[in-house]
Structure formats: C-alpha cells, structure tokens
Amino acid sequence: MALIKQENRASILEALKNNGTMSRKDIASIVQLTPAAVTILVNDMIKDGIIKEAGELEEGDKRVGRKKILIDINYNYKYVLGINIEAEQINIGVSNISGDIIAETSWATDMDSEMKPEVFLKEIADKCVNLFWKENILKESILGVGVGIVGLVDNNTGVSKHAYGLWRQSVHVKGILENALEIPVVVDNNVRALAVAEMDYKSEQDISDMLFVKHGPGIGSAMIVGKKIHYGANNKAGEIGHAIMNLEGELCKCGKRGCLETVASKQAILKNIKAIFSMKETPLLYSKCNGSADDISLDKVFEAAFSGGDRERKILRQVAVNMAMAISNAVSLYDPQQVILYGKTFWYEQFLNEFKCIIKEMILVEDLDGFITISKLNYKENYIGGIALAIRKFFFDVGGTL
Ligand SMILES: [Zn+2]
The missing domain is CATH 3.30.420.40 (ATPase, nucleotide binding domain)
Known part of the structure; x- marks a missing residue:
C-alpha cells in the first residue's frame, strides 16, 4: 500500500477511535481530506472489513429527510x-x-x-x-x-x-x-x-503525559510524553528502580550501589524482614508463618504490619518513604499530568494511604487523589x-x- 494511503487510513482509524461513530462528512472535516477522498478510502476499508457502517442518524430538518450513515471501526475484524x-x-x-x-x-x-x-x-x-x-x-x-x-x-x-x-x-x-x-x-x-x-484502554480523561510506576520483584517506570513512550538516547529512560537512594548502599544487580530496587523492591522487603524474623522481634508474622522463615510472603508481611506488627510496619514505612522520594523527583523532572501506580503493593489500602501521606509533603498539588491514582489494569x-x-x-x- 502506498505510504500516503496508509497514513490517510491511519488518520481515519484514529479519528474513529477518539470520537466513536461518525459520518463520512464528519470524518473528512477531522482528518482534513476532501469528502470525496474520504468516501473512496472509507469504501475501501469497508471492503477490507476494517470498518463498517453502523446505522443512520437523522440530520437537520426532518422534512428534508437526509440521513447520515454512521461509520465505526470493526473491532472484531481480527x-x-x-x-x-x-x-x-x-x-x-x-x-x-x-x-x-x-x-x-x-x-x-x-x-x-x-x-x-x-x-x-x-x-x-x-x-x-x-x-x-x-x-x-x-x-x-x-x-x-x-x-x-x-x-x-x-x-x-x-x-x-x-x-x-x-x-x-x-x-x-x-x-x-x-x-x-x-x-x-x-x-x-x-x-x-x-x-x-493504561493510556489506550483505561484512562478516563485524555492523558498525554503520564508517569507510570510498577512495583514488584523489580521497580520500573515508563514516561509517556505527548501520548508516546519516551525512550531516551540509550533506551533507558524511566529506570526509576535504579535511581540512587544511598551512595553507600547495597550493590544492585545493575552494577551500581544503593538503587531504589535495593531498598524498596519486593525482594528487598522480604530480605529485610527475614533479617529480623523471630518470635521476639516480629511475633505477629512469626505466628502467621508458624516460625518458618520459608513461609514468609508479601501478603503475610502486609497483614502483620497493619494489624499491629511494629517492626514489620517500620520496614514498610521505609519502603513508602523511598518510593515517594524517587517518584517525587521524577515528577519534578517530567511534570506529568498524572502518576499511575501499578502492582499488588499499592492494592494494600493502608500502604497506599501511608505512601500518599508521605508524598503529599513532597509534591505540592491540590488534588493529590486525582494526580496519583492506582492503575485500572488488572495485575493478573x-x-x-x-x-x-x-x-x-x-x-x-x-x-x-x-
Ligand atoms: Zn540498580
């Protein structure tokens, strides 16, 4: 297919995706092509099964009886x-x-x-x-x-x-x-x-600049700038997990010392908990795991921390502080419209609340709940x-x- 034709077809699809069903005439005004050109393109695309006619809409004066035929993407095309x-x-x-x-x-x-x-x-x-x-x-x-x-x-x-x-x-x-x-x-x-x-399927408002942060075994982020992923010169933009939090910290798998991942990833949490796991220091977790360090899971750590386990709570608080510092620094640099948090950790409501309380002091925005939100993607x-x-x-x- 000629490139120009492909580009025109792509703009028609983009217009339909953003606006829903439209008539050929409305499409023409959005993609800035003549109605005749749009008609040819649209008819071709209908033949290919990519778009389809989706009913009629009465237009203007009913006595004249002109009807607009609506066009939509055939979402079940393939x-x-x-x-x-x-x-x-x-x-x-x-x-x-x-x-x-x-x-x-x-x-x-x-x-x-x-x-x-x-x-x-x-x-x-x-x-x-x-x-x-x-x-x-x-x-x-x-x-x-x-x-x-x-x-x-x-x-x-x-x-x-x-x-x-x-x-x-x-x-x-x-x-x-x-x-x-x-x-x-x-x-x-x-x-x-x-x-x-998240941007294409879950965001309710039109978001073009977004910081997306994932917490899990690793910590990563992606910066969307102008609806596109920002890659950076060496394809490394968004490596928030390797932002340095402590110069004399632990050696990270990336080769640097004291990265965010070494103090706040799922592995870091489990490692820090295991180091103090005992009947005396972590009695709640200890009984949940029947005294076996092998039975420690992230779920059990969170449950213990938020049902009175002081030491467990302290470890999670430090994780929240480190995550908040790294994210607020990224916000200062990128100035996104929204920060989206992804990962099971943020589904623990008490942890999320604690994290928000901490970051509230670091990024001064009026509507914190609108600015920092949980991803609507299902983590499974x-x-x-x-x-x-x-x-x-x-x-x-x-x-x-x-
Ligand atoms: Zn690192």
Whole structure:
C-alpha cells in the first residue's frame, strides 16, 4: 500500500477511535481530506472489513429527510496476541481490536540456568499455538503479537538486551518468535507496554503525559510524553528502580550501589524482614508463618504490619518513604499530568494511604487523589501490555492492515 494511503487510513482509524461513530462528512472535516477522498478510502476499508457502517442518524430538518450513515471501526475484524514475560510468571492472552479478552492462560516461569533463551521462547510460542487450538482461533485471524518483557529492550530491533532474572545476553525475541509463530511481532519493556495499555484502554480523561510506576520483584517506570513512550538516547529512560537512594548502599544487580530496587523492591522487603524474623522481634508474622522463615510472603508481611506488627510496619514505612522520594523527583523532572501506580503493593489500602501521606509533603498539588491514582489494569492480566502494543503497531499505525 502506498505510504500516503496508509497514513490517510491511519488518520481515519484514529479519528474513529477518539470520537466513536461518525459520518463520512464528519470524518473528512477531522482528518482534513476532501469528502470525496474520504468516501473512496472509507469504501475501501469497508471492503477490507476494517470498518463498517453502523446505522443512520437523522440530520437537520426532518422534512428534508437526509440521513447520515454512521461509520465505526470493526473491532472484531481480527485479533492480536499479547505475551508478558517476567521472571516469576508468563501470561498470554488474545483480544479483539478493542482489547476485549477472548482467551488467556498463564504459568509459572520455568527457566534454569542451563536453558537457552531460544528454547525458552519456543516453548512460549508452543503454548500460544496450543491456546489457539483450544479456543478455535485461526492463526490467520491474528494481526500481530505484542510482547512485554522485563529489563532492557531495543524496541526498534525487538532485541532483549538484559532480561533481569532470565538472561544477561542479547536475545532476538522478535526474530525467534516470528520464526516460531509466523506472525509479525513487536517487543518492548513490560512496564512501557503496560503504560500504553493504561493510556489506550483505561484512562478516563485524555492523558498525554503520564508517569507510570510498577512495583514488584523489580521497580520500573515508563514516561509517556505527548501520548508516546519516551525512550531516551540509550533506551533507558524511566529506570526509576535504579535511581540512587544511598551512595553507600547495597550493590544492585545493575552494577551500581544503593538503587531504589535495593531498598524498596519486593525482594528487598522480604530480605529485610527475614533479617529480623523471630518470635521476639516480629511475633505477629512469626505466628502467621508458624516460625518458618520459608513461609514468609508479601501478603503475610502486609497483614502483620497493619494489624499491629511494629517492626514489620517500620520496614514498610521505609519502603513508602523511598518510593515517594524517587517518584517525587521524577515528577519534578517530567511534570506529568498524572502518576499511575501499578502492582499488588499499592492494592494494600493502608500502604497506599501511608505512601500518599508521605508524598503529599513532597509534591505540592491540590488534588493529590486525582494526580496519583492506582492503575485500572488488572495485575493478573498483564499481557494487556503486549496487546496494546500490537493493536497500535499492527492496526492503528498501519491503517488496519499491513
Ligand atoms: Zn540498580
């Protein structure tokens, strides 16, 4: 398809996505093309199945009887596949163009140091094909695959440069999965992918500048500037987990000392708790775990902390302080419209309240609850990040079809 035609089709889809159903005439005024040109493009796209006619609307004077035929995106035109790869779990899901999930599955990441990344990724591809079979999804109906993966990713080449907890070398994730699945693939860092999903599918207001922060085994962030991910010169923008909190702190997996991750990640919390775990120091947690340090989980730590466990509470407070400092610094630098928090930690209401009380003193905004909000994405469905990448790349950006 000629580039100009593709761009015009992409602007028509963008207009329909932002405004809902519209007549050909209204589309023409938004995308700034002549009504005749829009009619040709729209008729072509209807033939391709990308958009459809969606009823009529009476226009103006009823006696004249002119009717507008409304056009809408055919959101069930095709499907996309989203894959989320993290050190603890892998989730995959299939959705239509509006992000409605029609099939999904997840499993615990099973990768030992002996396993080659190629083998690991081919196993993921096999599970995707199994899901297609099980749910009667034709491979031909999948427009593209979006992959969110932990660590450093070159989004242009689809190469994962260091997937923390999985591999340290460069792995051509896009190439391996495209070979195995025979479907086009786009790859990005998982936090960036989730930020795109939040903006495209969950934000109620029109947000163009957003700081998205994910707390979990690692701590990452993505900065959306002008509705686009800000990558930085070396593709490292948003590495909030490696903001330095303490010059003499612990050595981080990134090679620096005292990073936010070393004092506030899920691992850091568990490590600090384990160091003081005893009948005397942490009696509540101790009894919840029947005295076994192996039974300590994040859930139990939070429960103990907020039902009277002083030492547990102190450790969580320090986590909240460190997270608040790093986030308020990022807010000073980027000046976002909104900060979105993602991750199970923030679903603990008492922890969230404590965090907000602390950050309130650091960022002076009037409506703190409107400015800092919890992500509306379901943390169990984090393949939605990959889905959002694929829908942008293989549908909206290309005018519906490659
Ligand atoms: Zn670090």
